[in-house]
Amino acid sequence: MAQEVRGVVAHGKGEPVRVETILVPDPGPGEAVVRVRSCGVCHTDLHYRDGGINDEFPFLLGHEAAGTVESVGAGVTDVAPGDFVILNWRAVCGTCRACKRGRPWYCFSTHTAAQPMTLADGTALTPALGIGAFAEKTLVAAGQCTKVDPSASPAAAGLLGCGVMAGLGAALNTGQVTRGDTVAVIGCGGVGSAAVAGARLAGASKIIAVDLDDRKLETARGLGATHTVNGGGGTDVVKAVQELTGGFGADVVIDAVGRPETYQQAFYARDLAGTVVLVGVPTPEMKLELPLLDVFGRGGSLKSSWYGDCLPERDFPMLIDLYLQGRLDLDAFVTETIGIEDIEPAFEKMHHGDVLRSVVNL
Template sequence: MPHTVRGVIARRKQAPTEVVDVVIPDPGPHDVVVSVQACGVCHTDLAYREGGINDEYPFLLGHEAAGTVESIGSAVTHVAPGDFVVLNWRAVCGRCRACRRGRPWYCFDTFNASVPMTLADGTPLTPALGIGAFADKTLVHEGQCTKVNPDTDPAVAGLLGCGVMAGLGAAMNTGEVGRGDSVAVIGCGGVGDAAIAGARLAGATTIIAIDRDPAKLAWAGELGATHTIDGSQTDDVVSAVRELTGGHGADVVIDAVGRPETYRDAFYARDLAGTVVLVGVPTPELTLQLPLVDFFSRGGALKSSWYGDCLPERDFPMLIDLYEQGRLPLDKFVTERIALADVEQAFAAMADGRVLRSVVQW
C-alpha cells in the first residue's frame, strides 16, 4: 500500500524549501522503495530550487543518498529487501547506441522509477536527478541502486551518489590521470576536492589546488594537494601553474567551477597536448570565446565529465573498499551532519563556503 513520509520540496522558483508529507506509491515492476539513511546537500539541489535546472515544480530534493532497500517490484532481480545501497542517477539501459558501443557511462536512455511520488493532494513531484532523497523513503528504479559494504557509514557512502563521484571520476576516468602526472584543479569545493583526492589516488605527483578561499585551499591540502594558488592574490593563474610545473603547464587541468574565465585559465594552464576536463556545470547563458588557432596549435584533449564518467556497479564498491582500506579519505568530505529540517540552512552554509558537505542523517 502507498504510505506517507516526510520530504523536503521546492514548491516554486527561489522559494524556501518546505518539509511536507510525501506519498510513496507501490513500486512498479522494476521499482524499489529505499529507506534513506543519509543524503548529502549538493549544489545541484540548490540549482533545482533556484530554477537553474528546469521549471517542473514542485521538486522533491536530494539525490546523494545511501539507504536500505525496503520493498521491491514484482520483476526486480538486481537488489533484495535489506540490501544496503548507494543511489545513482545514471542507471544505464544497456540498449541505447552508447551502451551498444561499449560506452555505457554515456548512456542516453537512463532509467527512473515508473510511477511518481506525490504530495498528499495528489500533485506529482519531480525528484531531483530522478531520486528525491530528502525524504524518509524514496522510490527509484532498481538500476539506480548499487549494493556496497553494509558496514560503511551511510553519510560517507551516499556522497558517491553525485559530487564526490563526479570529482573522483573527472580525474581518474575522464582525465585519465596517471602515475607521475601533474594536475591542476580550479575550484576546491566538494567536486574539486574530490578531483584532488582522485588525482592523488591515481598517482599524480604534482597536484595544484586553485581557489579564492583560504579555507577551501586548506581542505584541498588535507585531501592531497601538494601546492595551492590563492586566486584572490594573483590575476595570472596560468603563470602560477606554469611556475609550479617547470614552465610547461599541467598534464591535466580540471575546471570544477564551469565559468568562461575559469575554463580559459584551464585551457592555457595545461601543457602542450595536455588535457582539460570540465566538470563544473555552467549555466545556460554562459559563452566562451577563444582563438580557434589556439585549439589547433596546442593539441591535446578537451573533455566534459558527466558524473565522472562512472559506472556505479564498477566504481562505487571499489571506492568504498578503498575507503575502508584507509586509502581514500571520503569521511573528510562530511563537514556536518544535520536533520531533515535543516536543509535550507545547509544551502546557506554551502553558499558561504563553510562546508564541503552537509549531510542529512536519519
C-alpha cells in the same frame, strides 16, 4: 499500499523549502523502495529550488544518498530487501547506442521510476535527478540502486551519488590521470576537492589546487594537494601553474568551477598535448572564446565530464572498498550532519563556502 513519509519539497522558484507528508507507492515492475539513511546537500538541489534546472515544481529534493532497500517490484534481481545501496542517477538502459558500443557510462537513455511520488493531496512530485532523497523513503528504478559494503558510513557513502563521484571520476575516468602526471584543479569545493583526491589515488606526482578561499585550499591539502594557489588579488593562475611545473603547465587541468574565465585558465595552464577536463557546470548564457589556432596548436584533449564518466556498478563498490581500506577519506567531505528540517540553513552555508557537504541523517 502507499506509505506516508516526511520529505523536503520546493514549491516555487526561490521559495523556502518545506518538510511535508509525501506518499510513496509500492514498487512496480523494475522499481525499488529505499529507506534513506543519509543524503548530502548538493548545489544541484539549490538549483532545483531556484528554478535553474526546469520549472516542473513541486520538486522533492535530495539525490546524494545511501540507504537500505525495503522492497522491490516484479522482475528486480540485482538488489533485494536489506541490501545497503548508494543511489545514482545513471541507471543504464543497456540498449542505447552508447551502451551497445560498450560505453555504458555515456548511456543516453538512463531511466527512473515510472510511478510518481505525490503530496498528500495527490499532486505529483518531480524528484531531483529522478531520486528525491530528502525523504524518509523514496521510490527509484532498481537500476538506480548500487549495492556496496554495508559497513561503510551512510553519510560518507551517499556522497558518491553525485558530487564526490563527479570529482573523483573527472580525474580517474575522464582525465585518465596516471602515475607521475602533474595535475591542476581549479575550484576546490566538494567536486574539486574530490578531483584532488582522485589525482592522488591515481599517483599524480604534483597536484596543484587553485581557489579563492584559503579554507578550501587547506582542505585540498589534506586530501592530497602538494601545492596551492590562491587565485585572488590579481594572481596570474596560468603563470603560477606553469612555474610549479617547470614552465610547461600541467598534464591534466580540471575546471571544477565551469565559468569562461576558469576554462580559459585551464586551457592555457596545461602543457602541450595536455588534457582539459570541464566538470563544473556552466549556466546557459555563458559563452567561450578561444583562438582556434591555439586550440589546434596546443593539441591534446578538451573533455567534458558527465558524472565523472562513472559506471555506478563498477565504480561505487571499488571506491567504497578503498574507503574501508583507509585509502580514500570520504569522511573528510562530511563537514556536518543535520536534520531534515535544516536544509535552508545548509543552503546558506553552502552558498558562503562554509562547508564541503552538509549531510542529512534520516
